[in-house]
Amino acid sequence: MDEMIRERIKQVKKGDQSAFEDVVSFFQNKIYQHCYRMLGNAHEAEDIAQEAFIRAYVNIHSFDDRRKFSTWLYRIATNLTIDRIRKRKPDHYLDAEVKGTEGLNMYSQLADNGRLPEEEVEGLELQRYIQQEIIQLPPKYRSIIMLRYIEEFSLQEISEILDIPLGTVKTRIHRGREALRKKLRHV
Amino acid sequence: MKCNNEAVELMHKYLDGDITKEQEQTLSQHLESCDACQRHFHELKRTITFIQSAEQIKAPANFTATVMEKLPTEKKRIKYTRWFKAHPMLTAAAIFFVFMLSGMFSVWNQDSELVVSKQEDLVINGDTVIVPQDVTVDGDLLVKNGNLIINGTIDGNVTLINGKLIEEPIEGEGLMASVGEVNGELKHVDQVFEWIWYSIKQLFQSVFAL
Numbered sequence A: 001m002d003e004m005i006r007e008r009i010k011q012v013k014k015g016d017q018s019a020f021e022d023v024v025s026f027f028q029n030k031i032y033q034h035c036y037r038m039l040g041n042a043h044e045a046e047d048i049a050q051e052a053f054i055r056a057y058v059n060i061h062s063f064d065d066r067r068k069f070s071t072w073l074y075r076i077a078t079n080l081t082i083d084r085i086r087k088r089k090p091d092h093y094l095d096a097e098v099k100g101t102e103g104l105n106m107y108s109q110l111a112d113n114g115r116l117p118e119e120e121v122e123g124l125e126l127q128r129y130i131q132q133e134i135i136q137l138p139p140k141y142r143s144i145i146m147l148r149y150i151e152e153f154s155l156q157e158i159s160e161i162l163d164i165p166l167g168t169v170k171t172r173i174h175r176g177r178e179a180l181r182k183k184l185r186h187v
Numbered sequence B: 001m002k003c004n005n006e007a008v009e010l011m012h013k014y015l016d017g018d019i020t021k022e023q024e025q026t027l028s029q030h031l032e033s034c035d036a037c038q039r040h041f042h043e044l045k046r047t048i049t050f051i052q053s054a055e056q057i058k059a060p061a062n063f064t065a066t067v068m069e070k071l072p073t074e075k076k077r078i079k080y081t082r083w084f085k086a087h088p089m090l091t092a093a094a095i096f097f098v099f100m101l102s103g104m105f106s107v108w109n110q111d112s113e114l115v116v117s118k119q120e121d122l123v124i125n126g127d128t129v130i131v132p133q134d135v136t137v138d139g140d141l142l143v144k145n146g147n148l149i150i151n152g153t154i155d156g157n158v159t160l161i162n163g164k165l166i167e168e169p170i171e172g173e174g175l176m177a178s179v180g181e182v183n184g185e186l187k188h189v190d191q192v193f194e195w196i197w198y199s200i201k202q203l204f205q206s207v208f209a210l
């Protein structure tokens, strides 16, 4: 897959716009998910994830081929989500938190219909609960926890994505793990 | 060994793969004898498993298509060409100034002699160019500062600059009128500005024919 992406990026740099479609298609779920967990709602997540791909396309010539494209792309996406969070007004922020539970209602309805086996529903509810706990972590811990355990980047890569020293990444991942441990210990 | 500082610190080092052999031994020895730390370590590992099991979120169905639609469409070079085509008057004005600088006006004013692009088989009578009845001009014909009478055939475009096509018989000169045919476009350029416009169009055609 890395080879396919490398090839497509080369084509995009030569001016072949259609080659970018494969890149978007390959990363869309990962980047959207990352934005969703950073922002807590689907509307902003879609907006920012799209913006991330557009910025990547426009600035493709500043991407160094010897590096990992995913790291570069996540960096763009993460910076955009952090900007968006900073620009939020306090009341807007509350709105966003409420919107973040829309999906939860949908799943609760599914459960009410009794279409899913009970265990699976419990699994989904647990996943939703975990999701909510992750979203409630402060952004600087949340981004690292997600990049490490959901997107499976190494600590060194996370330091590159967020442009912060490796030592800071370690301190924050420790605190993030401890915060989540306290929230999830009774589950 | 203090549980909250040292032991927990070692647990996180372990989780990040940063732990040395000696530290790992120290940690496991402590865990064997300390229930609280054992629980803490278990909870940390369980937390990580929980995070990893978080539901996968998928992008909306039309995501890729929407992004592709929003991308800036063309390369710059193509855009410039489009701009010229979309703004012919501005482009013409720009070219007009270039022409002015290159002294086109003086050329126009000084040059009042009869010019014919092709001379073979044509009759020149004063300032009138005649295409005789039995002559076929193969290709475009340009006449500048003179009139034209076509009795034969022209297989191409005719451009008349500062002159006209004589269609009515001229008095006292017998049947002197154009009765032949032009198998192309007939263009009249009588004014300075028309001449400029004609030049610009020619330039455009040569630029965009590339």
Ligand SMILES: [Zn+2]
Pocket: B002, B003, B007, B030, B034, B035, B036, B037, B038
């Ligand atoms: Zn202990």
